Amino acid sequence: MQLGLPFDIFGIVVLILSVVLHEVAHGYAARLLGDQTAARAGRLTLNPLKHIDLMGSVIIPAFLVLTKSGILFGWAKPVPYNPYNLKNQRWGEAFVASAGALTNIALAIIFAFIARGADAAGFPVFTLLAGTVVLTNLFLGLFNLIPVPPLDGYTVLRGLLPYKFSVGLKSFEERMRSGGIITFILILFVFSYVLSGPFINVVIYLAGLLLGA
Numbered sequence: 001m002q003l004g005l006p007f008d009i010f011g012i013v014v015l016i017l018s019v020v021l022h023e024v025a026h027g028y029a030a031r032l033l034g035d036q037t038a039a040r041a042g043r044l045t046l047n048p049l050k051h052i053d054l055m056g057s058v059i060i061p062a063f064l065v066l067t068k069s070g071i072l073f074g075w076a077k078p079v080p081y082n083p084y085n086l087k088n089q090r091w092g093e094a095f096v097a098s099a100g101a102l103t104n105i106a107l108a109i110i111f112a113f114i115a116r117g118a119d120a121a122g123f124p125v126f127t128l129l130a131g132t133v134v135l136t137n138l139f140l141g142l143f144n145l146i147p148v149p150p151l152d153g154y155t156v157l158r159g160l161l162p163y164k165f166s167v168g169l170k171s172f173e174e175r176m177r178s179g180g181i182i183t184f185i186l187i188l189f190v191f192s193y194v195l196s197g198p199f200i201n202v203v204i205y206l207a208g209l210l211l212g213a
Contacts, residue, residue, distance in 0.1 A: 023043070025103035
């Protein structure tokens with residue numbers, strides 16, 4: 001079923017809201033462990049305007065959709081937190097880092113049930129729209145769990161390893177983060193040309209399991 005431009009716009013909106021929820025989840029996880037940085041910065045809100053990054057939330061997603069790239073990806077402004085304020089210094093960073101991806105995966109599961117219900121009720125358009133939410137959030141959640149800096153999966157890995165190993169990983173992560181947006185775009189470039197095929201196949205397979213396709 002092809003819905004044209006309205007469906008493309010819906011995909012962009014879903015992506016923006018999904019990355020916003022991803023970032024807000026980081027902030028709430030940090031707050032749960034005692035850090036109020038995100039709250040003081042006014043970032044514990046679902047207002048997209050507080051989180052949108054012009055390049056990552058608008059330009060790149062729109063470019064990917066309009067060029068029919070087959071990959072829909074983006075990001076919001078990172079929600080700030082201070083790891084030294086976390087009550088649990090051993091596992092705190094891993095918990096905060098995993099919160100965003102787990103939120104996306106939870107959204108994928110919830111909307112999979114909605115899609116199944118819409119399909120059973122005979123509403124194919126709603127089934128397709130809910131399925132789009134499932135695919136988008138599965139992609140975001142699993143992509144962010146890849147253990148490569150500056151992705152969340154690297155922070156999770158670092159937080160789970162013994163201290164003597166995590167220190168070395170932290171130093172490497174800081175060097176990678178110093179590259180800013182250039183580092184992230186480089187990771188996306190390598191991912192697109194090397195890993196995107198197998199990764200997308202895994203996402204589609206898992207989405208199929210959730211949707212009963």
